[in-house]
Every structure is written in structure tokens, then in C-alpha cells.
Amino acid sequence: MRFRRVAVLVVITAALGLGALELFCQKTLKVRRRVGGPVISASQANPWRTVAILARDHIRLEASFIAPEQSNGDCVLLLHGIGAERSSMRRLATLFLSNGYGVLAPDSRASGNSGGDLITYGLLEKFDALDWAHWLRSEGCPSVYALGESLGASVLIQAAGLIQADSTEPPFRSIIVECPFSDLKSVGEARLQLFGHLPEWAGFISIMGVRSAMLYARARFGVDLSRVSPIEDIAHIQVPILLIHGLADRRTSPSNSEALRKAAPHAVLWLVPGAPHVGAFSTAPEEFSRRVLAWFAQT
Numbered sequence: 001m002r003f004r005r006v007a008v009l010v011v012i013t014a015a016l017g018l019g020a021l022e023l024f025c026q027k028t029l030k031v032r033r034r035v036g037g038p039v040i041s042a043s044q045a046n047p048w049r050t051v052a053i054l055a056r057d058h059i060r061l062e063a064s065f066i067a068p069e070q071s072n073g074d075c076v077l078l079l080h081g082i083g084a085e086r087s088s089m090r091r092l093a094t095l096f097l098s099n100g101y102g103v104l105a106p107d108s109r110a111s112g113n114s115g116g117d118l119i120t121y122g123l124l125e126k127f128d129a130l131d132w133a134h135w136l137r138s139e140g141c142p143s144v145y146a147l148g149e150s151l152g153a154s155v156l157i158q159a160a161g162l163i164q165a166d167s168t169e170p171p172f173r174s175i176i177v178e179c180p181f182s183d184l185k186s187v188g189e190a191r192l193q194l195f196g197h198l199p200e201w202a203g204f205i206s207i208m209g210v211r212s213a214m215l216y217a218r219a220r221f222g223v224d225l226s227r228v229s230p231i232e233d234i235a236h237i238q239v240p241i242l243l244i245h246g247l248a249d250r251r252t253s254p255s256n257s258e259a260l261r262k263a264a265p266h267a268v269l270w271l272v273p274g275a276p277h278v279g280a281f282s283t284a285p286e287e288f289s290r291r292v293l294a295w296f297a298q299t
Helices: 002-029 086-097 125-138 151-165 184-195 200-221 230-236 255-263 285-298
Strands: 049-054 060-066 075-079 102-106 144-149 175-178 241-246 268-272
Touching: 049 125, 060 086, 060 125, 075 086, 075 125, 075 151, 086 102, 086 144, 086 285, 102 125, 125 144, 125 151, 144 151, 151 175, 151 230, 175 285, 184 200, 230 255, 241 255, 241 285, 255 268, 268 285
Parallel strands: 075 102, 075 144, 144 175, 175 241, 241 268
Antiparallel strands: 049 060, 060 102
16 A cells, blocks of 8 residues: 555656646746837838748748948848747847948747747757848848857857858857856856756755756657757857846856857957846946947948
8 A cells, every 4th residue: 555655656757747747848948939020110211021931941931121221231130039929139139220221130930930849059050040041141232240148149159159160251240248148057057056046055955956847848749958058159159249238137147158258268348337138238338339330330
């Protein structure tokens, strides 16, 4: 009788554990999809147009491309964060358009109007970013710059690092990344610790929870999230990198950008006092505009 009770308890515990892992993966790999409006109104610039490409796994990816009224000949690729879509980049698009850049703002896979069911934190998105850069070159952009926010920033680091590691011509003239994470395991553990309100002594719970979830994601969805580590990729990047991070960021600690800066001595880090997650533009609009435009102009 006692053995039967123990066996039932083990089965129930295992079922609850698997259920928790499934829920965790559903929340992290299948974020609620949002569909927004145009990146910028036609009254502010030349009419935007919808463009699409097929990703390397045959997923349809969609973006908005806007040409400036007076072009400087160059283009900027804008990559949004998780849970967002291309219209979230409207303010940045306006900044670059008004300074002569063509702007391409894609919906990331599993976001907006792009296809796909899973967010892979850069495993597949980095190839999507490279394909969009190649599309811009095919449209006649001699120099392609890129700016990414949050997950888009981490994807951009992985994309630029992949090209350098393969010893092929880099698709970006220079890049700007705001509030990237340095390593997916580490940021996952930190967020579980923070949002789970776990005491410091219980850090092992967040470590085991994240690692178990990654193992489950690999077995259940075929996604090996343990391979996502921008801090390893950034060492391969030779193009200029500007790191931006708000000191009031409670989602992704500024220590992530500080670690990335140490891993890439040629990178430049701007820490923004009082800025929340991807809030540098809103917190310091004049300095943000000056630094960002100057970065692309001088590189």
C-alpha cells in the first residue's frame, strides 16, 4: 500500500513538473502575437511598401520599407523586441528617414504578419536578419546599417558574429544594440529569480528551472536554446558596435551590456541614467539622436 502511494505521488509530481515545463515553454517560445499598423504614415515620408521574403526554413517574413524624400543612399535595418512588431519602431524610423536613410522594419518570425510559430531567441532569427540585409543590398543600398532593441539587439549581435565567424563579407557597415542580453541562460535565471520573488539563497531553483526548461524545449520543440549566447558571438564581430543600456532597466540588467563590452574591446558602451528597458530615446531624446546619427555617419 505504501509503495502504491509513493508511486502515485511520483507520477503526480512528474505530471505537474512536465505541465510546468510545457507552460513555461509555451509562454517563452509562443508569445502572444500583435499586429500593428504601418511603421510610418505616408504623410511623413514617401509611401511605405510591404515587402516579403522566404526565410531559409521557408517561413514567410514580412516587413515595411520606406524610402526617404531626400536619400543619402544608405539604409537602416530595425529589429524590434519580443512581444512587439514593426510599428513599435515608428519613432526610430522617423529619425532615420528625416536624415536621409532608407528604413526596413521587419516583423520578426512568430510576430506581427510574419510566419512561424516559435520565437527561437536568435537561433533562426539571426539568419533572417542576414537575409533582410541581403535584400536591402539587392535594392541598391551600398551601405546597410542596423539597430536592434532588446531581443532584436541580441539577434543582431548573433547575426553579425555569425558572418565574421564564417569569414565572409559582413552585411552591416556598423550596428547599434540597445538593452541586449549577453547569455540566454543567465538572463533567464536572473528573470526567474526576480519575477518569481525568490530569495538570494534560492538561486539554485532558478538555475535548475531554466536548465530544465531548455532541455524540455529541445526535446519537445527541437530548439536548443543553450546555444544562444551573444557574448560568445560578439567576439567575432569586427564592424563598429555601439551598445546602449538604461541604468534603470529592470528587465535586462545593464551588467549584460557591460559584459558584452568587455568581450568586445572595440565596442563603445553608453549607459543612460534613468532610462528603463529600451527607453534611452524617450529618456534622453536629443543625446540619443545625436549619438546614434553620429555613430552611423562616422562609421
